[in-house]
Amino acid sequence: MDPRLTRTRDAALAAADALLDEFGMTAxxxxxxxxxxxxxxxTVYRHWPTTVDLLLDLHTRYRPPLFVTTGDTLRERMAASFDAQLEHLVDPRSRNVSVALQGAAQHERVWLRLSETNAARLRSVADAAGPAYDLHERREHLLTVLALMTGPVLQLATFSPTAIDADLRATVLDAVVDYLNSYCRTRGATTENGAPGSTLAPAVRDGSPGPRTSTPSRRQDQQEVTPPMRSEPPHHAG
Structure with a gap:
């Protein structure tokens, strides 16, 4: 691309970035x-005929990261994934673009971009969990894991960034690993701590939780804990 065009586009996108940060989507x-x-x-119209075009170009700059698939244990991979999501969400520019896209989701092209991005992220969740977890065809579980990972960080990054600390990180990782081990393990698979799935307590068919071992401790970042599998997540009244 012509360097002059690159400078023009960079200047316009930087301006759009600043306007979103200072005044929101209406600006x-x-x-x-x-x-x-x-x-x-x-010139701006020539490069971006609509504000949706501008917003989509900003999203290309601040696309949410995928989950991390490298690491010896489930917890290590989830920890690396948390750190990547955190770095993205605490950046106000990334957060502003994400919020603006959600608000403009009624536009077909925005909806398609969000769907494409979300599908890629969900596939990465399944890849990061690994073959011991039955996730690739389990969209409801993928969405739950993504929400457990990013929901608290997004809320706190927006309203109380000082609350994001090591304790929060450990709590989120406990919740994610516990959920995956409780509801998503492939039946009969050997878990990452070497225990064969067949030795686990059977899932309770009526939906009530069976006996459980202790959940992962915050101090056991390097240790996999394998609680018994439950057939479905519990449903909370209200």
């Missing part, structure tokens, strides 16, 4: 972007 207009970037409005 993302061609006139405002042109004024902030020192460009002609026609």
């Amino acid at each position: 993302l207009t061609h006139q405002n972007v042109a004024a902030r970037a020192g460009l002609g409005r026609a």
